Amino acid sequence: MSLSAKQKTMRRNFSVSCLALTIFLGDFVWAQVTFERLLKARQEPHNWLTYSGDYAGWHHSQLKEINAGNVEHLAVQWVYQSSVQGKFEVSPLVVDGIMYISEINNRAVALDARTGRALWKYQHELPEKVLYCCGPVNRGLAALGDKVFMATLDAHVVALDAKTGRVMWDVEAADYRKGYAFTLAPLAIKDRVIVGVSGGEFGIRGFIDAYEAETGKRIWRFYTIPGPGEPGNETWSGDSWKRGSAPAWLTGAYDPELNLIYWGIGNPGPDIYGDDRLGDNLYSNCVVALDADTGHLRWYFQFTPHDVHDWDATLVPVLLDLYFGGHPRKLLVQANRNGQFLLAKQFGHQTWAQGIGPNGRPVVLPGSDPSPEGTYVCPSINGVTNWMSPSYSPQTGFFYVAVRDECQVYFTTPQPYEEGRLFWGGTTKNIPDEKDRGALLALDPLTGEMKWEFKYYSAPWAGVLSTAGALVFSADMEGYLIALDAKTGKSLWNFQTGNAVFASPITYALSGKQYVVIPAGAALFAFALLDPVLSSRGHR
Amino acid sequence: MTKVNWASRSKTLTVILCFILACVLPAQLAQPEGAGQQSDEVKNPLAGNPEAIKQGKIFFNRDCSPCHGIEARGGRGPDLISGRSTYGEGDTTLFKIISKGLPGTEMPGGSYKDDEVWMIIAFLRSLATIENVISRDQIVGDHYAGEKLFVEMCSQCHQVNRRGGRLGPDLSRIGAARSISYLAESIRQAGNDVPRKYQTVVAVTKKGNRFAGVRLNEDTFSLQLMDQQENFHSWLKKDLKEVIYEKRSLMPDYDEQILSQKALQDLLTYLASLRGKRL
Numbered sequence: 001m002s003l004s005a006k007q008k009t010m011r012r013n014f015s016v017s018c019l020a021l022t023i024f025l026g027d028f029v030w031a032q033v034t035f036e037r038l039l040k041a042r043q044e045p046h047n048w049l050t051y052s053g054d055y056a057g058w059h060h061s062q063l064k065e066i067n068a069g070n071v072e073h074l075a076v077q078w079v080y081q082s083s084v085q086g087k088f089e090v091s092p093l094v095v096d097g098i099m100y101i102s103e104i105n106n107r108a109v110a111l112d113a114r115t116g117r118a119l120w121k122y123q124h125e126l127p128e129k130v131l132y133c134c135g136p137v138n139r140g141l142a143a144l145g146d147k148v149f150m151a152t153l154d155a156h157v158v159a160l161d162a163k164t165g166r167v168m169w170d171v172e173a174a175d176y177r178k179g180y181a182f183t184l185a186p187l188a189i190k191d192r193v194i195v196g197v198s199g200g201e202f203g204i205r206g207f208i209d210a211y212e213a214e215t216g217k218r219i220w221r222f223y224t225i226p227g228p229g230e231p232g233n234e235t236w237s238g239d240s241w242k243r244g245s246a247p248a249w250l251t252g253a254y255d256p257e258l259n260l261i262y263w264g265i266g267n268p269g270p271d272i273y274g275d276d277r278l279g280d281n282l283y284s285n286c287v288v289a290l291d292a293d294t295g296h297l298r299w300y301f302q303f304t305p306h307d308v309h310d311w312d313a314t315l316v317p318v319l320l321d322l323y324f325g326g327h328p329r330k331l332l333v334q335a336n337r338n339g340q341f342l343l344a345k346q347f348g349h350q351t352w353a354q355g356i357g358p359n360g361r362p363v364v365l366p367g368s369d370p371s372p373e374g375t376y377v378c379p380s381i382n383g384v385t386n387w388m389s390p391s392y393s394p395q396t397g398f399f400y401v402a403v404r405d406e407c408q409v410y411f412t413t414p415q416p417y418e419e420g421r422l423f424w425g426g427t428t429k430n431i432p433d434e435k436d437r438g439a440l441l442a443l444d445p446l447t448g449e450m451k452w453e454f455k456y457y458s459a460p461w462a463g464v465l466s467t468a469g470a471l472v473f474s475a476d477m478e479g480y481l482i483a484l485d486a487k488t489g490k491s492l493w494n495f496q497t498g499n500a501v502f503a504s505p506i507t508y509a510l511s512g513k514q515y516v517v518i519p520a521g522a523a524l525f526a527f528a529l530l531d532p533v534l535s536s537r538g539h540r
Numbered sequence: 541m542t543k544v545n546w547a548s549r550s551k552t553l554t555v556i557l558c559f560i561l562a563c564v565l566p567a568q569l570a571q572p573e574g575a576g577q578q579s580d581e582v583k584n585p586l587a588g589n590p591e592a593i594k595q596g597k598i599f600f601n602r603d604c605s606p607c608h609g610i611e612a613r614g615g616r617g618p619d620l621i622s623g624r625s626t627y628g629e630g631d632t633t634l635f636k637i638i639s640k641g642l643p644g645t646e647m648p649g650g651s652y653k654d655d656e657v658w659m660i661i662a663f664l665r666s667l668a669t670i671e672n673v674i675s676r677d678q679i680v681g682d683h684y685a686g687e688k689l690f691v692e693m694c695s696q697c698h699q700v701n702r703r704g705g706r707l708g709p710d711l712s713r714i715g716a717a718r719s720i721s722y723l724a725e726s727i728r729q730a731g732n733d734v735p736r737k738y739q740t741v742v743a744v745t746k747k748g749n750r751f752a753g754v755r756l757n758e759d760t761f762s763l764q765l766m767d768q769q770e771n772f773h774s775w776l777k778k779d780l781k782e783v784i785y786e787k788r789s790l791m792p793d794y795d796e797q798i799l800s801q802k803a804l805q806d807l808l809t810y811l812a813s814l815r816g817k818r819l
Contacts (some may be wrong), residue, residue, distance in 0.1 A: 343711050373603070411602050413598070422651070427603070429603075431600070432606055433736040435736065456760050457758060476759060478757075479759075480760055491761075494760075494761055
């Protein structure tokens with residue numbers, strides 16, 4: 001039964017007081033999330049239609065009701081408590097008054113975006129033992145047509161009826177017992193849903209898949225490691241390509257003009273020990289550009305050839321159309337986990353590379369490889385930044401990124417591959433009592449020049465949202481949601497949520513009222529400006 | 541009617557009870573919750589295997605030595621070859637501790653395969669030679685004099701069994717958690733190895749007032765501190781002129797002028813006896 005039909009039934013059967021509720025709930029005006037709408041997502045800033053808010057990975061909103069002049073009046077409007085503790089990494093979608101989230105262990109939930117009350121819940125049934133490196137997390141859903149899509153820890157892709165949560169189709173992409181899993185929010189384009197696999201710590205062979213949104217039929221698969229006879233296979237010694245990992249566990253970007261999807265590829269496996277996989281290990285630690293129709297590789301760029309520090313290049317690619325060298329250019333910016341020049345410049349650490357050579361390869365400093373005795377290297381295995389979303393604001397022209405200042409000792413422990421077992425090839429340790437630090441940086445995307453810096457007490461795991469209200473929102477490990485002046489980095493407002501934040505804030509609007517949302521701990525907080533009229537009514 | 545001598549009977553009961561407890565308690569202490577009973581004891585299949593000992597040493601040096609010290613002689617974690625353990629010394633117990641950690645202590649669980657745990661145990665057992673065990677910290681001071689000293693000098697800042705101050709670490713199970721030599725060094729040179737949690741933080745207010753204490757919380761925007769009189773302070777960082785991080789401890793060095801060698805022996809004897817309660 002559709003929601004509006006439900007309302008009609010309620011109206012017939014219940015009293016006048018219920019009628020008021022019916023009219024209120026009747027605000028849900030159901031409309032399909034067409035590809036056209038997704039293409040023009042920025043034109044409906046009251047919604048948040050894709051993982052990054054648009055196809056270009058900007059994580060930016062045109063909403064400006066909340067701005068530097070009034071942000072101090074932000075107040076909690078509602079809190080949704082999820083059922084499970086753990087890293088709540090979701091980036092919610094908001095479609096016409098309904099918020100779609102995923103929780104730990106693959107529960108998908110539709111919430112009334114005005115009250116935070118659940119409309120439906122779907123729990124994906126997981127096998128007893130699923131394999132993951134870093135928690136049973138999920139970063140969100142994708143919406144297309146009348147469906148929402150979730151990619152699951154047991155390597156399934158599931159389509160749900162957006163109105164009811166009913167399963168429309170459920171396909172198995174790979175064998176979870178071998179370490180294949182999904183943690184990302186899918187990317188919906190045209191008539192299809194794109195997903196990239198997790199499992200970089202289990203010796204998988206990574207891939208990116210496209211499925212028909214209507215049926216779940218697989219349209220194409222791009223293996224992130226070329227097979228024998230394919231260009232790039234020679235960059236893996238022996239048969240190491242078979243278990244070379246190179247996952248693709250974060251949502252990519254899409255350029256409709258070129259019909260290309262851009263996707264970040266993860267570390268080669270085993271993560272820390274590289275002597276059994278000599279060579280550049282393509283396409284690990286690359287950004288790849290794929291034809292959206294066929295999945296064929298158009299080009300790639302490798303940030304860290306033959307990585308031995310687990311510095312995945314999976315992070316969100318950000319697409320910018322800017323003048324570069326006097327000409328309009330299509331640019332791709334990625335805040336990469338290896339952070340090679342940033343660390344040296346920003347934190348003053350001797351890092352692992354001197355810079356980038358003329359051929360685009362990093363000029364690696366000797367003594368940077370992990371060893372049996374341990375090698376101290378910056379950045380840590382967590383990277384200078386990680387999956388948390390960066391943001392680009394067309395208003396300031398700045399690229400915002402949360403960065404981590406942390407170093408570690410890398411130890412190698414060669415190990416044979418065993419199906420379904422962690423395949424690190426080593427481990428890393430922090431120096432006891434060496435405090436990690438962090439910052440939110442505003443950079444010029446054309447030059448990398450730092451415009452401002454806001455320092456965090458600890459290395460963050462929260463992403464950035466910029467808005468046309470000349471604000472950036474982010475959060476820290478001690479539980480603060482913060483609002484900064486987008487031009488200057490000046491701290492304007494903060495709120496203590498009571499738990500660490502492993503997510504990126506998003507924003508939406510309902511009836512002209514702008515909300516900012518952030519998960520913290522097991523709860524999802526929604527903020528809006530304190531309405532003086534409403535608050536005075538509340539005191540009557 | 542026979543008159544019952546309750547006083548004498550109560551003494552008899554006490555003796556019997558003590559006897560029962562004496563029989564029961566050690567067994568219980570040696571078998572913490574979750575640990576296998578005697579009959580469940582599993583022998584290390586790799587005991588004495590030279591290759592296993594070699595590999596176990598690699599794991600130990602990488603993962604365990606930062607706390608337990610090279611050669612397992614203790615540091616921030618306990619000495620592992622002294623033969624004194626709160627949790628029992630059997631292979632089964634050790635296996636569980638290494639695999640799963642000890643909740644309520646600083647000991648985390650490892651992500652080892654079973655045979656890797658046995659390798660670590662094989663390495664630890666290889667260290668426990670007679671010479672090693674005999675030459676362990678032998679401490680024979682006056683326990684009661686040590687306790688008196690502790691109450692007079694230490695309890696203002698340290699708790700034992702919920703009594704004492706809160707500024708420094710709780711020492712209720714310090715005898716199980718640290719080696720004697722580590723404790724001796726911590727008393728003589730308190731600033732040598734201070735966990736970050738107990739390093740001195742100095743908050744300087746805009747008016748120039750300085751408050752030294754230990755950090756209760758710190759974050760991007762605020763600082764909560766406990767000063768040496770156990771007063772709580774809370775500041776927003778924007779209201780402070782400066783926050784100074786000192787590696788030193790608030791605890792003074794107790795050199796021989798303040799604490800004679802004999803008094804140190806007594807104090808260490810008392811501290812070594814603090815084994816905590818069953819967790």
